[in-house]
Amino acid sequence: MDILRTIAYQPGNNNNKMCEHSHNKSSETRRAKLEDSSHAAQEMSRIISDSTTGKCYCRGKVLGKGGFAKCYEFTDLGSGKVYAVKIIPHTRVSKPHQREKIDREIELHRALHHKHIVQFYHHFEDKDNIYILLEYCSRRSLAHILKARKVLTEPEVRYYLRQVVSGLKYLHDQEILHRDLKLGNFFINEVMDLKIGDFGLAAKLEPVENRRRTICGTPNYLSPEVLNKQGHGCESDVWALGCVMYTMLLGRPPFETTNLKETYRCIREARYSMPSTLSPQAKHLISTMLAKTPEERPRLDDILRHDFFSQGFTPDRLSASCCHMAPDLQHTSPAKSFFKKAAAALFGGKKDRAKYFETLNKLTKEEEDIHRLRQDLRKASISNLPCRQATEDGANKQQIRDTIRMIVRGTLGSCSSSSECLEDSTMGSVADTVTRVLRGCLENMPEANDIPKEGLNCSFQWVTKWVDYSNKYGFGYQLSDHTVGVLFNNGTHMSLLSDKKSVHYYAELGQCMVFSTCEAPEQFVSQVTILKYFAHYMEENLMDGGDLPNVTDVSKPRLYLLQWLKSDRALMMLFNDGTFQVNFYHDHTKIIVCSQGEEYLLTYINEERVSTAVRLSELLRRGSSPDLRSRMEYALNMLLQRSLES
The missing domain is CATH 1.10.510.10 (Transferase(Phosphotransferase) domain 1)
Structure with missing residues (x-):
């Protein structure tokens, strides 16, 4: 059986093509060496003429070599166009089946036309060689x-x-x-x-x-x-x-x-x-x-x-x-502010870590108040509350409940509810509020072995499906009420409601334009088309992410994505009403933090896609499992990293 090796136009290729038993043909190897010497003598001419077209080419440097041929840089002396030219000596394809193989390769390749296929241009012969003109790729392989x-x-x-x-x-x-x-x-x-x-x-x-x-x-x-x-x-x-x-x-x-x-x-x-x-x-x-x-x-x-x-x-x-060097992908992204990598400060160099901990330990006036409240909680022995006697002083109970509420709400001031406070906020203030709430809980939460069971009847929106298409358009997601949203790379947001007819468009935070899909303003037609594409893709290809019921409170403001952030471990999503969701890739667990009146609610979806909802005040009182605590800490780190990079 003859050697079936062809050119791989790069030098020093250690993964040579082979056909069964080709390495045993020492006689063919010796003949090949003799032919190489003969071929070298024939290659002295640097000007190659194509008698069929009359064109002349100047042979340049060697680009690579293989079992049958060498590949050279050729320049068309008439047009200056550069080609990669495969030169196959007739002596290498003297047997009929060898020539048939080359002819088959030419016939197959010349019919291919695709952006990601090396373009075949032309082939010709002279008395010594066969020449195949191919697309020149200057960056090699x-x-x-x-x-x-x-x-x-x-x-x-x-x-x-x-x-x-x-x-x-x-x-x-x-x-x-x-x-x-x-x-x-x-x-x-x-x-x-x-x-x-x-x-x-x-x-x-x-x-x-x-x-x-x-x-x-x-x-x-x-x-x-x-x-x-x-x-x-x-x-x-x-x-x-x-x-x-x-x-x-x-x-x-x-x-x-x-x-x-x-x-x-x-x-x-x-x-x-x-x-x-x-x-x-x-x-x-x-x-x-x-x-x-x-x-x-x-x-x-x-x-x-x-x-x-x-x-x-x-x-x-x-x-x-x-x-020759790794890319700085943070500067190549068309939506840099929306998907910078999280946790660089946590896992980077000394300067990054110092900057992170400086931010972590920097307390605002409100956080200093939380710090003082934490001391009050310790004095009240909040971690022992489940064991208190029923005769405990009622006033002391109320004081502790008020203290918990202040911490969990993140000292939201005079607002009657967190959603009221966040409704007209900036992206930064929404994130800062969620950060304070989550940090306040983690800093005061006692250790426990499991998650408290409350049996709550919850009604909130959360992300059931998502897809990252930011290399072209943006980030898409589906909510539990089957609304589909896209945060586009230019910072605008568009939602397709569950009726699949109504569109909400947000050019700026809090400013909404409403129109139907069939009567979209001309300047939004392309975005509506992309929005429908996201909706169709998620419907056809993705499954829901947990067992939470698909019910929502229609009295609450429409939910739309403010920001998303990805690390090598998790995806973070932050919404206009303060809803904060983190999806962990490796085990598909999720945590969702959202406001419920004057309280904050945390929902944890485990590896079996089973959800548990608990008030943060209950976590503060009774503690949480190490598993959930570690995820909450990671979520807080992502929020803090977001503030570092914004």
């Missing part, structure tokens, strides 16, 4: 970028994978399998667009019974079914994509070992390590793509709907500096 960078960030991986999936979906729609997806075959152009290239091993998709049984591709990226000679399908390309994602995030392929037989054994068993440094979403997506059984792997559309993409920021564009 992802293999070069990873070699310089060692690892890539998750936003970068999302950026590149979206483009790979787009190009690969086009190929699969054309019933073409690439069969050699790897970093060295993903080329990057001047503006950092990714292009899938090297179609030397590509083949038409065949019915299962007629699929090719040849073991070909790059060893580290071969799928179990290919190694087991069960044939290539679209699932094999998805497997390779999982290997690519793993490699970008960790700097090495998942099945790489020092021994090829051991690598193959690991692949057949789908056995690889999953370091704790990966996010839960990244781990889950990789594990689905590297499922041992092909049928269990996701389709390409399912990949883009995965939490790794929907719950993470994807930049619209990467700077060329990303080829």
Whole structure:
């Protein structure tokens, strides 16, 4: 069997393509070396002429080399246009089946036209070589970028994978399998667009019974079914994509070992390590793509709907500096103030931590009052209240209740209710109020082993579904009353009410414009279209986040999102009436803090999606489980981080 290797236009590629038994053909290796010497002698001419078109090209530097060919930079002397040109000596394709393979590659590639596929332009021959003119990608390949960078960030991986999936979906729609997806075959152009290239091993998709049984591709990226000679399908390309994602995030392929037989054994068993440094979403997506059984792997559309993409920021564009250094993604985001990463101060350097604790310990006059009240609570031994005798002095009881109410309400002054105080507030004052309430509770709450059970009948709105599409439009969510809202990247907000006909538009805090979907003002038509898209997507693809009843108090003001913030662990959402919700990714738990008259209510949705609602005053009196306390502390840290970065 002949060697099935084609060019991967980058130097020093250690993951050479191979076909079964190719490494045993020493005679062919010796012949190849002789042909290399002959080829080198023939390459002395720097001016190459195409007799079919009359064009002349100047041969430049070598871009890469493979088993059959070398790739050079070519400049059209007439137009100045630069190409990547694959040069294949006739001596390398002297056998009929070798020439057929090159002809098949040309015919397949020349018919492909897609933004994320290397463009095929032209091919011609002279007496010595075959020349294939391809799109020139000046930033070389992802293999070069990873070699310089060692690892890539998750936003970068999302950026590149979206483009790979787009190009690969086009190929699969054309019933073409690439069969050699790897970093060295993903080329990057001047503006950092990714292009899938090297179609030397590509083949038409065949019915299962007629699929090719040849073991070909790059060893580290071969799928179990290919190694087991069960044939290539679209699932094999998805497997390779999982290997690519793993490699970008960790700097090495998942099945790489020092021994090829051991690598193959690991692949057949789908056995690889999953370091704790990966996010839960990244781990889950990789594990689905590297499922041992092909049928269990996701389709390409399912990949883009995965939490790794929907719950993470994807930049619209990467700077060329990303080829050699990590990007500063805080400055590339079109909605910087709405999704800065939380907890940088908590996990950053000394200066960040010092700034964080300085803010944490800085008390306003109101907070000093809370501090004094805390001392009063300690004197009153509030943590022992459940054990008090029924004969306790009534006046003392009332004093303690008043003290609790003042702390929980965050010393809201003369307002009769928190919603009244917040209704016409700025985003900062809403966040500050919630911060004071949450901090006041945490600083005074005794330790306990479980969450108090109150059996409350609650009526409030909360977020049941959400999707992050801030790389293009904004952040979308669905409330428990089936209202759908979008906080757009330009800072405006639009809600589609549950009747799917009425739209509320907020250009500024507290200022609302109401119109119907069928009579939207011309300047809002595009936003209404996007709003409907969000609504349809969440309805079709997402499930509700807990067991809370979908009931709301129609007398309360309409809820709309002021701000959202994501860390590597949780999503925070802050609303105009002071409702504050935090969703934790890894176990899908949630906490919701909202006002109920003169009280604040906290609802906790656990891993089993079962909810428990309790007044903050009851938490202050009886304490909370360590599990809930830790989540409350993390939520407070996110709020404090928001104030640091605003």
